[in-house]
Amino acid sequence: MATNLPLSDSLRHTVGRSWWVILLFGIVSALFGVMALVNPLSMGASLTWAIGILAVAEGVVGLIGAFGKNAGVSRGWMVLYALISLAFGVMAIANPVSMAASIVMVMAVWFIVSGVMRIVFAIRVREEIDNEWMLILGGVLGVILGGLMLAAPLAGLIVGVIWIGVGALVYGLLQIFAAFKVRKLAS
Template sequence: MGTQNPQASALQLTIGRTWWVILLFGILSTLFGLMAIFEPVRAGAGITWAIGLLAIAEGIVSLIAVFNKNLPISRGWMIVYALLSLLFGVMAVANPVSMAAAFVTVMAVWFIISGVLRIIFAVRVRKEIDNEWMLILSGVLGVVLGGLMLAAPIAGLIVAVIWIGVGALFYGILQIVAAFKIRKLAA
């Protein structure tokens, strides 16, 4: 007969009692994933709206921090940051779909710039590395993806949100399975 560690048993019991929290996260994640897959524009707008609320809160906190005498950065830059945060937040809350499309546009420009830089890098180091064509191909794909996203930002938003939804769906399912496994620890 083996001896059981009383501390391990107490920890297992405690973890087992909180299984429902993990289950709740799993259910919410699964529901969000399904919404993002089947209603990507609404889900993208919801994400942007939530980020807008966070930006408004950040702007307010930053404006309050301007009055702190031990502010680690210049007051001018802090005021600019606070006002930009408030402006972005209000715009995101007032019109989340347009702001989500703006996010996609910024991401598209980044894809294009990083793609061009990968191509240049691959050409410059082609004598030192093998299969530089893979780096060139990844750069070309980045430029193409960025171009497509610039051409149709809403379509880019929809695709990005669907991918986020797929990830959330798998995460949620794994959380639900884990919750029921953890539930057994409470027994």
């Protein structure tokens, strides 16, 4: 529920002065989108590498936290989680393209399992609902998508990065447009 309350002059001026932050986010997002569309394999590897850095950092912090006074979780589970994070992070940093393809393969298996589950569910409830064929179709498409991703994980990675790139490009362009709208509030 939106209200059309007028902004105070000071708030309007403050928001208007920060237009460049919105513009900067938009430019960075649009550039990321273009780079992802121009070279999706490289961007997929870069994203995997960045996630690897985060996983290593989380593993280190997890190990430190596991031996603190208030871990909040069993020390054994915390150490196990930290070691898995470290292992994943190191592998992602050392070979980001291979790890990106591995992540795609995990997603592919998930698509297949969830597709089969949808089909089974639709068959079980076909007496209770109308148009169960839509659930079955969704399940079949999930199985097909998963199979295609398993057959060609790098192609799956490239398609995923292209979709992310298109989204980032559209988001960036909208942010750039919004920045110039917000800029008018400062005057």
